[in-house]
Amino acid sequence: MQGLMTVFYKELADHFTSWRGIILFLMVLLVSVFAVLGPTGAIDNIREQLATPVQYGAGRFAFLYLFSTSGEGMYPFIWFIARILVPIVGIVLGLDAINSEKSSGTMSRLLSQPIYRDAVINGKFLAGVVTIAIMLTTTILLVSAIGLTVLGVAPSSEEVARLLLFWGISILYGAFWLGLAMLFSVYFQRVATSALTSMSIWIFFSFFMSMAAGLAANVLAPMSQTPTAPELLKNYGIQITASRISPIMLFGEAATVLLAPGARTAGEMLQLLHASGARWMPGPLSLGQSLLTIWPHLATIGGLTAALFAISYVKFMREEIRAT
Amino acid sequence: MTKQLIVETVDLTKNYDNTTVVDKLNLRIEEGDIFGFLGPNGAGKTTTILMLLGLTEPTSGTAHIYGYNSTREPLKVKRITGYVPEKVGFYEDLAAGYNLAYTARLNGLPEELVIKRVDESLDIVGLSEVAEQKVGEFSRGMKQRLAIADILIKMPKVAILDEPTSGIDPEGITQMLDMIAEIAKERKMTVIMCSHQLYQVQRICNRIGILAKGQLVVEGLLDQLGREALGGGRLRIEVKLTEITSELIDCIRRIGGVVSVERSGDLLLISCLEDLRPQIARVIVGANGLLVEMKIQSYALEDIYRKYFREA
Ligand SMILES: Nc1ncnc2c1ncn2[C@@H]1O[C@H](COP(=O)(O)OP(=O)(O)OP(=O)(O)O)[C@@H](O)[C@H]1O
Ligand SMILES: [Mg+2]
Numbered sequence: 002m003q004g005l006m007t008v009f010y011k012e013l014a015d016h017f018t019s020w021r022g023i024i025l026f027l028m029v030l031l032v033s034v035f036a037v038l039g040p041t042g043a044i045d046n047i048r049e050q051l052a053t054p055v056q057y058g059a060g061r062f063a064f065l066y067l068f069s070t071s072g073e074g075m076y077p078f079i080w081f082i083a084r085i086l087v088p089i090v091g092i093v094l095g096l097d098a099i100n101s102e103k104s105s106g107t108m109s110r111l112l113s114q115p116i117y118r119d120a121v122i123n124g125k126f127l128a129g130v131v132t133i134a135i136m137l138t139t140t141i142l143l144v145s146a147i148g149l150t151v152l153g154v155a156p157s158s159e160e161v162a163r164l165l166l167f168w169g170i171s172i173l174y175g176a177f178w179l180g181l182a183m184l185f186s187v188y189f190q191r192v193a194t195s196a197l198t199s200m201s202i203w204i205f206f207s208f209f210m211s212m213a214a215g216l217a218a219n220v221l222a223p224m225s226q227t228p229t230a231p232e233l234l235k236n237y238g239i240q241i242t243a244s245r246i247s248p249i250m251l252f253g254e255a256a257t258v259l260l261a262p263g264a265r266t267a268g269e270m271l272q273l274l275h276a277s278g279a280r281w282m283p284g285p286l287s288l289g290q291s292l293l294t295i296w297p298h299l300a301t302i303g304g305l306t307a308a309l310f311a312i313s314y315v316k317f318m319r320e321e322i323r324a325t
Numbered sequence: 326m327t328k329q330l331i332v333e334t335v336d337l338t339k340n341y342d343n344t345t346v347v348d349k350l351n352l353r354i355e356e357g358d359i360f361g362f363l364g365p366n367g368a369g370k371t372t373t374i375l376m377l378l379g380l381t382e383p384t385s386g387t388a389h390i391y392g393y394n395s396t397r398e399p400l401k402v403k404r405i406t407g408y409v410p411e412k413v414g415f416y417e418d419l420a421a422g423y424n425l426a427y428t429a430r431l432n433g434l435p436e437e438l439v440i441k442r443v444d445e446s447l448d449i450v451g452l453s454e455v456a457e458q459k460v461g462e463f464s465r466g467m468k469q470r471l472a473i474a475d476i477l478i479k480m481p482k483v484a485i486l487d488e489p490t491s492g493i494d495p496e497g498i499t500q501m502l503d504m505i506a507e508i509a510k511e512r513k514m515t516v517i518m519c520s521h522q523l524y525q526v527q528r529i530c531n532r533i534g535i536l537a538k539g540q541l542v543v544e545g546l547l548d549q550l551g552r553e554a555l556g557g558g559r560l561r562i563e564v565k566l567t568e569i570t571s572e573l574i575d576c577i578r579r580i581g582g583v584v585s586v587e588r589s590g591d592l593l594l595i596s597c598l599e600d601l602r603p604q605i606a607r608v609i610v611g612a613n614g615l616l617v618e619m620k621i622q623s624y625a626l627e628d629i630y631r632k633y634f635r636e637a
């Protein structure tokens with residue numbers, strides 16, 4: 002336990018004193034502020050909506066829309082979090098966790114100290130997760146503060162609850178990317194290789210997954226020149242299912258359900274269409290319903306993270322460390 | 326009184342995919358020994374050390390340090406063993422003192438003791454001045470000394486040094502080894518040291534073991550091995566005279582303990598069972614010989630090394 006805590010504190014201090022950590026932190030904060038305050042950012046958009054309170058249920062969730070909406074030509078805060086900020090932070094914190102210590106010869110020294118070997122990998126993982134948590138907390142608080150001062154809307158208790166849940170799943174999502182990066186840092190001896198591998202996976206999921214899903218759908222459910230409704234539905238269904246392979250998509254859906262209760266994710270729309278026409282345009286989901294909806298998403302991300310970490314753990318525990 | 330056995334391996338064996346790298350190794354190292362662990366590249370020295378520390382599992386056989394089983398009780402072994410790996414490394418962008426403090430904390434030293442122990446250790450290796458400097462700015466020799474300080478942090482009973490002098494200049498090597506020998510003596514620390522610098526090993530080690538292809542070719546006290554290498558456990562005395570007569574040779578032969586006397590130019594090579602220099606000198610003076618020089622031929626570790634390698 003003492004070994005774990007020692008490694009943890011050292012790594013945490015490293016994250017917050019190294020240039021790498023400082024730059025990541027600044028990036029997160031700047032992008033968040035930009036998403037909210039930038040031209041056609043969330044603030045502009047909410048002002049407009051509040052002036053014509055039709056679409057979003059009379060501004061009931063105005064505070065949450067700080068995080069989940071944006072104007073034309075701009076992306077909302079959660080888009081940046083899901084696609085860019087959290088993956089990059091997770092990957093950059095974990096990409097050289099193990100292999101850099103091997104190649105610099107500190108790992109042999111570390112493992113010859115009287116600590117259990119898993120203290121090293123657990124301590125590093127924990128420090129990464131806590132760093133991600135601190136960054137997310139700061140940026141969510143910052144955006145909230147901007148909302149309070151600039152818009153003057155205070156969050157309701159339900160909104161606070163939803164934000165807290167969002168905070169929690171974002172940390173879990175960060176842990177996924179951290180776990181992915183650490184896995185490669187255990188398997189590849191060279192930092193360049195491990196970095197490139199995790200980055201490629203991120204780029205694929207972030208930018209090419211929707212294309213790949215579209216392609217898969219067109220192969221499995223080709224559409225005719227003038228597609229009929231069932232054809233469209235089938236194609237679209239496959240596209241959604243396929244893109245759910247991507248953790249970015251899973252997290253994005255969950256975050257949208259939590260932070261934009263009036264909106265519907267594509268998947269939900271589809272289910273509703275299938276079910277009946279009666280509840281075609283339902284009101285916002287309650288908090289409980291929202292949780293029920295995102296539960297499978299969370300379980301999947303959590304399961305993936307656990308699996309990634311377990312594989313790294315087993316490999317690292319068995320490995321022979323030579324300082325050569 | 327027999328000394329306590331500090332390191333003991335019994336039939337220690339390590340295979341990597343069917344090639345045997347360490348082959349039924351039986352090592353016994355006693356308290357206070359400075360053990361020179363020698364052998365050509367790839368002999369299996371580092372592998373043996375990794376098994377001693379519980380950093381890799383033996384294929385068969387056991388290793389014990391201070392009675393603790395290295396495979397089953399690695400934490401106990403690591404608590405009392407300091408290890409300087411072959412290519413030792415530090416966190417380059419952190420200060421030297423910080424690096425050592427990390428080691429101290431990993432060893433569970435209470436916070437009030439951490440600073441004290443770090444300062445002491447840096448002082449012993451003469452790096453107090455640069456405690457606040459980043460290790461990245463250190464020279465190779467400084468890093469090696471820092472590595473010694475790093476193991477002193479935990480006040481080990483056993484120090485395992487894998488080529489601690491590689492990459493240091495000759496002067497530096499001498500200083501480094503003297504330092505190690507001094508610390509070992511002061512703290513009654515047992516030392517195992519791998520090295521390819523035979524001359525240097527000879528200066529500080531009292532016991533050596535030579536490994537070749539995973540097998541111990543020879544092991545024992547250095548003095549004893551040296552004599553064996555030179556001539557079956559005998560001493561050789563070299564005498565230089567202005568003139569050599571056969572009477573003189575006969576006289577010397579008659580001294581008790583002299584085994585043989587050979588002539589080679591103006592030199593007499595006397596093989597004897599003990600150091601007979603005073604007696605020989607007396608005989609020469611008594612026979613009116615003119616003594617120019619007399620010395621005991623010393624062995625070099627190189628001789629031992631070569632001898633056993635020819636046999637192996
Ligand atoms: N992971 C491994 N897999 C297979 N063979 C290995 C592995 N590690 C080491 N070896 C082999 O084991 C042998 C012994 O290596 P070891 O590092 O113990 O030698 P050494 O005596 O320390 O040599 P040196 O003086 O060069 O440091 C070498 O032939 C090496 O190729
Ligand atoms: Mg070696």
